[in-house]
Amino acid sequence: MIKYFLLLVVSICLSIPLRAQNLNTKWRGFERVNFTIDGHKAWYVKPSRPLAGKPWVWRASFPDWHTDIDSLLLAKGMYVAYVDVDDQYGSPQAMQVWDDFYNYLLNKAAFAPKPALEAVSRGALYAYGWAKRNPDKVSSIYAETPVCDFKSWPGGKGKGIGDSTAWQQLKKVYQFTQEQALAYKDNPVDNLEGLASFKVPLSHIISNADKLVPPNENTYPLIKKYKALGGQANVIIADNQPQELYGHHFNIEYPEKIADFLLKNTYPVKPALPYTNYSKLRNGANNFMYAVTQKRVATVAFLGGSITFNPGWRDKVCSYLKERFPKTKFRFIAAGIPSLGSLPHVFRLKRDLLDSGKIDLLFIETAVNDRVNGTDSLTQVRNLEGIVRHAKRVNPLLDVVMMSFADPDKTNDYNQGKIPAEVANHELIAGYYNLPSINLAKEVRDKLANKEFNWNDDFKDLHPSPFGQELYFANIKSLLQKFEAIKATKPLLYKLPQKLNSRSFTMGNYQDINTARYDNNWVLDKKWAPGDKLDTRPGFVNVPVLSSEKAGAQLTLSFKGTAVGMVVVSGADAGIVSYAIDNGPYKDIDLYTPWSSSLHLPWYILFSGDLKRGHHLLKLKIADKHNLSSTGTACRIVYFLRNE
Template sequence: MRFWSLICCLFFISESGGLLAQSNEKTSAWHGFERIDFRLNDVPARYIKPRKPLPGNPWVWRAHFPDWHVEMDSILLERGFHIAYINTNDLYGHPKAMMIWDDFYQHLVTQKGFAPKVALEGVSRGGLYVYGWAKRNPARVSCIYAEAPVCDFKSWPGGKGESKGDPKSWQQLLDVYGFSEQQALAFDDNPIDHLEGLAAYKIPVLHVISLKDKIVPPDENTFPLIEKYQKLGGPATVYAMSRGPQTLEGHHFPIEHADWWADFIQQHSVPVQKPLESKSYVQVRGGLPNFYRTITEQKKATVAFLGGSITFNPGWRDKVSQYLREKFPQTEFTFIKAGIPSLGSLPHSFRVEQDVLSKGKVDLLFLEAAVNDRTNATDSLTQIRALEGIVRHARKTNPAVDVVLMEFADPDKFGDFRQGKKPVELLNHERVAAHYGLPSINLAREVYDRIEAGEFSWEYDFKDLHPSPFGQELYFQTMKYLLNASFQTASLSTQKPVKTSAVMAPLVRSSFEKGRYVPIQEAKLGDGWKLVENWKPADGVSTRPGFVDRPMLEATTPGAAFSLDFTGTAVGLAIISGPDAGVVEYRIDKGPYQKVDLHTQWSHSLHLPWYKLFTGNLPDKKHVLQLRIAATKNPKSKGTACRIVYFLAN
């Protein structure tokens, strides 16, 4: 119990945001070089200094067994590398160790001037650490060198295959992770798992093994990892050590050609590259003080992700969720996944109540709309009304909610950047964020700048506005920077909890802060309309989740009409626009009829969720909407259909 109390203590000190490196560094000799020992957040750490450091201070980070097989390290020290180590022994790559590693990396890079990218060196169980940290931080890794690495703890120490394992170490691992035997066997974050991001970053990997290793058999460790990694496009090499005595059932073997392995590390670490920094694209502003206090004091928090397909798809969202769980393991998190493909700020402002706020108190809201706002040609005023409306609506539900606005990348915005212009969607996100003191992340500009700097390409690395694994990692790393910067600011603050205001002056009149869905059952239907209780397409064309197998108002013949009584400043429709989408005519309070074409450029291949706002600037009182199907249609449409999922009102 004393050991686990110490580990928890160390973790929570680190979690509070400060890097506590004791000043009493101790200097000693190590194989003819100068060794510096110190404690970081009370964890023993050290680094070995070269006599003459290379420009940029390249370094190697050893995991476990820092004094085993030091021939390669000695060569690299002679060449000008630093060698570093922090003692997270007996944590078996657990997220607790990964958080300590994060702090160690930050200390050496920001305080000691070490290179932004590090070569990782894992021996035996050290493989659990180097792959665990590399998968969480691929942009910070230059290469991975591993000797007889454990790549699946079911093999060692579990002994669930060819390896006889180590029962004592297996029980210790179960205790560290809090696993039952069954949970450990089902665990899917071993080094052999989820290598997509690491492979997308093309991190070179070299495994030095013995084919006779019965403790960590290569058939259960190195070979399956390397096969998966190479199939994902990752560069990897395996060298089998077969000369010299092989002891401990083949797990210990002499290292020949240590200079070759030093060459491997030097080749991928020098010259030192200094990528652009994520902080240049983050505005912390008021930070996340209330969210931080909730997770550290109440230890129960809800995080919601509201956005389009980039939020709907797995990737950065899941990585943010995992990171929060790992950084604050004592907190019970609930995550609301409210991403729906094709939807931007306008739809979000009317669906936020149903899809997010109705599910309970939300403590942190991630909001993105910049890609679909441009694609959907949402006008600037509507963007402001929608984004501001979401913030105000959320704060009326919970005045202490923290909100992060995100601006994702797409090639359309790059043309604006090349002309020295800032896309209007980004300006509007930043305008709302600045007005309410919210953190924001300009990922669109970051991707553009990194491409222009030659760090990667859109075509072969990022690939699409729906990011590849490479792009998902990039997004996550910048979000992680924002979270940590906000947490550090909050942890150092002595102020009382921040009280946000839901009633501060709005940016524009009639923001959609009371946006809501009006049930389709409230319409007064005329001839030609019917309520389909469980709509699905009869033409075999694709649909979107949440907009199929559900009630829907449907009419397909010209002249079909209905009326709707509503209260508020805005009214519109949430529809399905498919291959037969028609044209509607509407009027409000018996004004003149106006036409709206429901067909879109995507309707031929998709029953697309599409939101049509008829007006957003009405007097805030009772109104009547009248709508009918027009006789005319878009030449590209196959029919005159209108299918309504919800009415919109503010």
């Protein structure tokens, strides 16, 4: 395993387009190491006596401007680094160069994982652009007269002077029309939630006389938003200093104070558990990377519950892929539905995903809802294996990533020395089918124990805060970079092994409610919506529903397969049903759930998963009793389930 890890690290380093120039020079009396990254000039300056852990400051632009701060930091033992992507204005292309530069300095030069960022003027477009994409990798940001909204500069759309030549250049590198540039919603001043959640301290120095980059359009709105999000930030006013270039240039009166700010937030280097500890590459994602890098057309799908449905890590994965591979045409399928776990997914897979066309990469997360919904361990295995085999039978070249997300129950299990059953089952299927996997549940527990953050203040909930969303994305990004490090030159076909469980639901599907026979107590509502004010879930409202509120209502369903069940919407009046299969004894199932009092919850019920292949008959009737917490005897069926 150690040998393989070292080979992977080497491959990651070699995958970064790098050319050493062997032309070390002097910079302010210190040795400077010169090289290129992705064809861009780059360098770092060595302190005479480096501090432990190699802390460093990253110059974003104009590296030879106001270098007193850097000289002080070098004297104190910090490295100074720079990569030249000027005239790209913090564009996505520039951010990819920054990623490669960062990875090189970490993996090749063993720099600390969290640099301080130092931005001058337009350099803030780079520094904030990268910091917002990587808030977990930044210790602090110092910015001098920073551009925080390119509509202000170079756009000149406010009170500033602007620069028409630079504005045209910016639109070209971003591939924006005028309208797109003005409508852009990810300037440094925007989307600061993730950065604030990681408590990255900011310090700006400005002059109120600045007519090129007016503070009222740049620094002041950014700092105001950041503080409102709970972030730490301050503004140094340099109005009493000699002013040049319309107030954009001035002397730095106390460079030692700024150097101290950067040093104290960067050193001592705080050890963080690496993301690579919590992912397993196995067979990787060769076929997805081949689609991305060679065919340049790829579909990525996300199957999960509310953590997948909600905005956050999923959006960041999509944005990252589009920025990393700008020549590839991506299609993204968001198939997350709140409250649903592996049992719903295995039966809705065909309609909600596979019928949508060829998929190249599928992310699966079910561990949280499987625990919450009380899905037993054996059924979890049958569900997860069924999803993998069904999807790979439709597309044998499909790559799948299995993910186990965090919740307090899983943290408690790990603290007691137990592997959560849901995590064990995800890893069981991933290992058996050689699929890459990420154990975010273990990562969160370990980082909590390592005192990198705490649950109440940072992560906050099993539906992650911005901090948690950023943490999830950073781990997934780390795995995607592992995929990229192994070059895909041709598709690879892996033969499916025998079933791990012979009863896995490898042909799960919905059966139409119109195929049932029912008495006059039932009503087929072609566009059901609740009559009360309770909430609903997407895909389970304004759809056909077979419903009855009368005790004694009966129906029968003929079906073919090895498993049968149904999907109901369970609200405050959910009742109890009795069912029998093939004239067997009747059994009761309570349709009322712990959430039914406040929500018409999509609830998936498996009557049996162990039937012989062939034709069967389901009988169902509404009982004349109900849960003590329920207000009625309703049964509202959206679909029947079967495994063919």
